[in-house]
Amino acid sequence: MSSQIPESLTELVDDFNELAVPDRLQLLLELSDELPPLPERYEGHLDELERVDECQTPLFLAVEVEPAGDPHGTVRLFFHAPPESPTTRGFAGILHTGLDGQTVDIVLAVPDDVPFSFGLAEAVSPLRLRGMVAMLGRIKRQVRDQVVG
Incomplete structure (x- = not known):
């Protein structure tokens, strides 16, 4: 994998690609289950998160840079997707596991096409993968907006 992809994301790419297609879906479901809940400050305030319309089911995300505005700061990711949307939640889980912290x-250097590296094109529709690409794009834009002003 490219050196532009953080080790945590590279490990996930390797994990997915070592599996047969049906097992990739199972790993995606496991990541869906592991997606952390929203912190209390966002609970009931989805209007403070950005909706990713390209996802087939409602997905909302928020990005925070700590310390605020620091171009060398740490990126924190928060997602909300309904439990009955395991594929969308799984994509969010991949991005959370690979990019949070x-x-x-590092986050801004991740190639925009990294969602296609997980070997999921054989398992889910291109429309669903488009949702993950959109999530990554929104994350990077929010990071840029927070550190550039």
Whole structure:
């Protein structure tokens, strides 16, 4: 994998690609189950999160850079997707596991096409993968907006 992809994301890419297609779906479901709940400050306030319309089911995300505005800060990711949307939640789980806690520079350097690296094109529709690409794009844009102003 490219050196532009953080190790945590590279490990997930490797994990997915070592599996047969049906097992990739199972791993995606496991990541769906592991997606952390929203912190209390966002509970009941989905209007404070950004909706990713490209996802087939409602997905909302928020990005925070700590310390605020620091171009070398740490990126924190928060997602909300209904439990009955395991594929969308799984994509969010991949991005959370791979990018939460990384630095601004690392997150911004992730190639936009990394969602196609997980070997999921054989398992889910291109429309669903488009949702994950959109999530990554929104994350990177929110990071840029917070550190550039």
